[in-house]
Amino acid sequence: MDRQTRSLLAHADHPVAAPLDDSSVHRLLARALVRGDERVLDLGCGEAAWLLHALQQHPGATGTGVDVSAPALERARQRAEQAGVAERLRLHRAEADTFTAPHAYDVVLSVGATHAFGGLLPTLDAAARHLAPGGAVLVGDAYWEGEPSARAREMLGEYQDLAGTVDAVTADSWTPTYAHLSTRHELDDYEWNWTGSLSRWALDHPDHPDSAEALRAAAEHRDEWLRDYRDSFGFVCLLLRRTAG
Known part of the structure; x- marks a missing residue:
């Protein structure tokens, strides 16, 4: 089973591919879209769940999503039609880090997609290329909430603690205007949904050639989460604007 298909199945019950519940998503978008008629770009949009929320919350807004996954973009199109916002949504199958936009936003x-750019600061560099003067970036990334084990670092990569993450962002000439730290409930709910949705699909399709692999992947992910990084992993969404001067 390829990574894109596995991700689509794993997010069946949690379309926002990050550990946030709908109330947190709505609150962040309300802070980011202050006028209600903004042009919004999502780099690494997946199923475009953030854009769908934004367009439903703000009838005057328009959205553009960029992702490499054709199945995820097709699901986004279907859900946009169902939600009645398809006319205000444009989707592009492309690499998020090389996407060329027709105008500024x-x-x-870019929430939970910093791996596509090589890290948090490269993600902000890419976002800045598309940002209109006075605009805002909403970025979501991991940080170490507690001291990680060597195994956790090996699995997930090198992150900083929350203070170090914010220091890196401000040193790069960005100013936080709001933020959300995923709660323990949000973090656990995301992982149970990820592993549970993939497991349910495998159990519901025992004769599918990918069923055993999907069940094994869900079990391995669940074990890694519970044993290796649950107590140290955190996730922060930062609402940022360019620092004046």
Whole structure:
């Protein structure tokens, strides 16, 4: 089973591919879209769940999503039609880090997709290329909430603690205007949904050639989460604007 298909199945019950519940998503978008008629770009949009929320919350807004996954973009199109916002949504199958936009955007999103750019600061560099003057970036990334084990670092990569993460962002000439730290409930709910949705699909399709692999991947992910990084992993969404001067 390829990574894109596995991700689509794993997010069946949690379309926002990050550990946030709908109330947190709505609150962040309300802070980012202050006028209600903003042009919004999501780099690494997946199923475009953030854009769908934004367009439903703000009838005057328009959205553009960029992702490499054709199945995820097709699901986004279907859900946009169902939600009645398809006319205000444009989707592009492309690499998020090389996407060329036709114009600047008032809000640029990239939540849980920093791996596509090589890290948090390269993600902000990419977002800045598309940002209109005075615009805002909403970025979501991991940080170490507690001291990680060597195994956790090996699995997930090198992150900083929350203070170090914010220091790196401000040193790069960005100013936080709001933020959300995923709660323990949000973090656990995301992982149970990820592993549970993939497991349920495998159990519901025992004769599918990918069933055993999907069940094994869900079990391995669940074990890694519970044993290796649950107590140290955190996730922060930062609403940022360019620092004046």
